[in-house]
Amino acid sequence: MKKVRSNIEKRRLSGVTAISLMSSLSLLYFGFISPGKDKTTFGFVLNNEWVIIKEWVIASATGAKIFSLIAVVASIIAVLAFRANRKIVIPAAIATFGILMSFITWVASGKFIPFTGLLQGALLLAVPLIFGSMSGLICERSGVINIAIEGQLLASAFVSGVVASLTHKTIWGLIAAPIAGAAISFLLATFAIKFSVDQVILGFVLNVLVIGLTDFLYKKLLVPYQSTWNTAPTFGHIELPILAKITVIEPIFFSQSIVVYLMFAIVATITFALFKTKWGLRTRAIGEHPTAADTVGIDVNKLRFKNVMIAGLIAGVGGAYYTVGSVGAFGKEMTAGAGFIALAALIFGKWSPIGAVFAALLFGFADNLQSTLTIIGVSIPSEFMLMVPYIATIIAVTGLVGRVRAPAADGVPYLRGGAH
Amino acid sequence: MAFTLTGLIIAISDAKVLAKFSSPLEFFKSALATVGNAYLALFQGSVYDVNLTKGHTFIHGFYPLSETIVTATPLILTGLSVALAFKSGLFNIGAQGQFIFGAIGASYVGFHFHLPVGIHILVAALAGALFAAIWGGIVGLLKARTGAHEVILTIMMNYIASYFILWVLKTQSFLRPGRIDPIAPEVNQSARLPLLAGANFRLNFGIFIALAAAVFVWWLLTKTTIGFKFRAVGANGQAAKTAGISVPFVITSTMMICGALAGLGGAVQVLGSEYALNADIAGSFGFDAITVALLGRAQPLGTVFAALLFGALHAGGRTMQSSTGVPLDIVLVTQALIVLFIAAPAFVRYLFRIKKMNTSASLTSKGWNG
Numbered sequence A: 001m002k003k004v005r006s007n008i009e010k011r012r013l014s015g016v017t018a019i020s021l022m023s024s025l026s027l028l029y030f031g032f033i034s035p036g037k038d039k040t041t042f043g044f045v046l047n048n049e050w051v052i053i054k055e056w057v058i059a060s061a062t063g064a065k066i067f068s069l070i071a072v073v074a075s076i077i078a079v080l081a082f083r084a085n086r087k088i089v090i091p092a093a094i095a096t097f098g099i100l101m102s103f104i105t106w107v108a109s110g111k112f113i114p115f116t117g118l119l120q121g122a123l124l125l126a127v128p129l130i131f132g133s134m135s136g137l138i139c140e141r142s143g144v145i146n147i148a149i150e151g152q153l154l155a156s157a158f159v160s161g162v163v164a165s166l167t168h169k170t171i172w173g174l175i176a177a178p179i180a181g182a183a184i185s186f187l188l189a190t191f192a193i194k195f196s197v198d199q200v201i202l203g204f205v206l207n208v209l210v211i212g213l214t215d216f217l218y219k220k221l222l223v224p225y226q227s228t229w230n231t232a233p234t235f236g237h238i239e240l241p242i243l244a245k246i247t248v249i250e251p252i253f254f255s256q257s258i259v260v261y262l263m264f265a266i267v268a269t270i271t272f273a274l275f276k277t278k279w280g281l282r283t284r285a286i287g288e289h290p291t292a293a294d295t296v297g298i299d300v301n302k303l304r305f306k307n308v309m310i311a312g313l314i315a316g317v318g319g320a321y322y323t324v325g326s327v328g329a330f331g332k333e334m335t336a337g338a339g340f341i342a343l344a345a346l347i348f349g350k351w352s353p354i355g356a357v358f359a360a361l362l363f364g365f366a367d368n369l370q371s372t373l374t375i376i377g378v379s380i381p382s383e384f385m386l387m388v389p390y391i392a393t394i395i396a397v398t399g400l401v402g403r404v405r406a407p408a409a410d411g412v413p414y415l416r417g418g419a420h
Numbered sequence B: 001m002a003f004t005l006t007g008l009i010i011a012i013s014d015a016k017v018l019a020k021f022s023s024p025l026e027f028f029k030s031a032l033a034t035v036g037n038a039y040l041a042l043f044q045g046s047v048y049d050v051n052l053t054k055g056h057t058f059i060h061g062f063y064p065l066s067e068t069i070v071t072a073t074p075l076i077l078t079g080l081s082v083a084l085a086f087k088s089g090l091f092n093i094g095a096q097g098q099f100i101f102g103a104i105g106a107s108y109v110g111f112h113f114h115l116p117v118g119i120h121i122l123v124a125a126l127a128g129a130l131f132a133a134i135w136g137g138i139v140g141l142l143k144a145r146t147g148a149h150e151v152i153l154t155i156m157m158n159y160i161a162s163y164f165i166l167w168v169l170k171t172q173s174f175l176r177p178g179r180i181d182p183i184a185p186e187v188n189q190s191a192r193l194p195l196l197a198g199a200n201f202r203l204n205f206g207i208f209i210a211l212a213a214a215v216f217v218w219w220l221l222t223k224t225t226i227g228f229k230f231r232a233v234g235a236n237g238q239a240a241k242t243a244g245i246s247v248p249f250v251i252t253s254t255m256m257i258c259g260a261l262a263g264l265g266g267a268v269q270v271l272g273s274e275y276a277l278n279a280d281i282a283g284s285f286g287f288d289a290i291t292v293a294l295l296g297r298a299q300p301l302g303t304v305f306a307a308l309l310f311g312a313l314h315a316g317g318r319t320m321q322s323s324t325g326v327p328l329d330i331v332l333v334t335q336a337l338i339v340l341f342i343a344a345p346a347f348v349r350y351l352f353r354i355k356k357m358n359t360s361a362s363l364t365s366k367g368w369n370g
Helices: A007-033 A060-083 A089-107 A115-141 A149-167 A170-194 A199-222 A249-254 A258-276 A278-288 A290-295 A300-327 A338-348 A353-376 A382-397 B002-013 B015-019 B024-046 B058-087 B095-112 B117-146 B150-170 B206-223 B225-235 B237-242 B247-274 B285-295 B300-324 B330-343 B345-351
Strands: A039-043 A055-059 A112-114 B183-186 B276-278
Touching (some): A007 A060, A055 A060, A060 A089, A112 A353, A115 A258, A115 A278, A149 A170, A149 A199, A149 A300, A149 A338, A170 A199, A170 A300, A199 B330, A258 A278, A258 A300, A258 A353, A278 A290, A278 A300, A338 A353, A338 A382, A353 A382, B024 B300, B058 B095, B058 B225, B058 B247, B058 B285, B058 B300, B095 B117, B095 B150, B095 B247, B095 B285, B117 B150, B117 B247, B150 B276, B206 B225, B206 B247, B206 B300, B225 B237, B237 B247, B247 B276, B285 B330, B300 B330
């Protein structure tokens, strides 16, 4: 009898097929058809950490074969897992890692890859994305679509830069930023919840509003009066004792500005709060089934309003990373679409905090790999590398990698008595 | 109302005005003067400017009006693209990417081939529309087959398109001989849209293409079966499905037509006023299109008027920037405020304490799962 497959199974099948195909292609192409002729060097030491391993040299062809083989084995496990109806996420992730590493070893034949720098850069690029996606997460889990992440990030980057410049204190910048993020959230919450404005349109308009306002003020105030308005100091790096001396791990995790440590704390808090506390249960309830939540006495719109405001505060800290957290001065449209990539990371991570973090790290990695490869000079046009996060998101939302489902009541205004 | 708010922002941000804050009367005078000057410049830059007639005939004073129409032409087309999508219940943020592909297609045919005058324009414009129709169609197909939300898809497709044009401009076939910066060769004379008011004005035939497209969209939506299906799906997808309308077909074909419209905008921009493809060709036409369609309430005629208004704001904004030093970006703020007030009829009622009116429902798209 022919086996009947549901739509979800069909998509999982095409996901498994795609990853197996890519693994085999990677082995064939990077390993045999067009092997690298030279050696690839991976560098591991960045600063003054203890040297456990300094660098690793491997013939490009051999390295590519090894990593591709790992990918192929992982794909086979994924196929077996699929047939046994078990989860395919972990083998699929390993396979992706193998293909990526194989690609790097192949493409950097005869060149030096600063491996630790690559990972550190990936984390740093992912920081605002993670803050942004956490903001989106809290909004959307409670049933309010937040496309205004970009606006929240940009507004808070602007405000924190200006406040830190005027007060000459980084800490005031860090305090002011969440307030700016929350101000955008206030507009989002008021119009979306109180006036039932379409949330996608609203978020879009808020972005335009913030881009227009910050560009305008930037040209009007920050450029002509740069010395007083746009010379924000930045946070120094805090090195943790002992931990900050370990190779590879140190520069990535334990020698960062305070904003990065804050990020780890916030992600951990959200993960715990969303799944283990009363607040989390209620938040998920109003995002999935507001009517049921209302029936048991939760004030849906009040909690939504509160959560959207919290989300604004979180995105605000992410915005502060752009100015006081890294470069100091505010630049015109300096968030450059990070809010949308954060949104993509949220969806790619299936609306779960950990998933969103990994997706953001992946996007940060792709972005940083692109600039590293451009610097060491490889033949692939950087534009195609830059497209990777967006293509990955399209693959994710079209459901090639498992099922992606938004909270059921996401974007639907709640009116008592079911008037919608 | 949006204009009052914008005026307030202009006044507050002007340092000279702020300096007089100590005496309230002087402050208000100065603030009014600043705002007045800014809006005067806005008018001079968008409709008629007496200063331009010096040494020329009085007709030359209408140069700004020509600029307004030139800016509005692609906006009408992209605006129609977004408006048509709204009618089928889709939110097309992808006009930007579709515009880019239209511009690439039209530019390539424009400079690469040598064809007779009328035919060359037609082929180039159609190539642009076709490229963009395919680009838009991908979104439609993906949404129809997998249910992925078109907003996410189009946002991502916009980014891909903007990197794609950067790459295309670096390839051998798009490199202008003798230049290393990313700018394509100018399209051949035979592919350029005829100018309507002499060489001094950029006003060109493109506006008629845009108006014809508006008539086409109106005809499509109100006089044809397929347009009826579009509107049926837009009004109630479930009901339309029950009535036997193929929703996937409607989604795909809508997005293809939307793509073609936005692509035509890109083609008109290349063939009518820019001539050479460059990385910044799309400007913000695709994004402004959304505000245009919202302001025009997704009606073809409304979209045309909204595009003319925004064209005026943009053209005038440039003059305002150069003559009074108020940055062009304030136009963005004005646009956002206008749309915010339009999208939120409940808010406006609340603001003016108006009792419940029989207004038509505000535009809505659907949530991620919709």
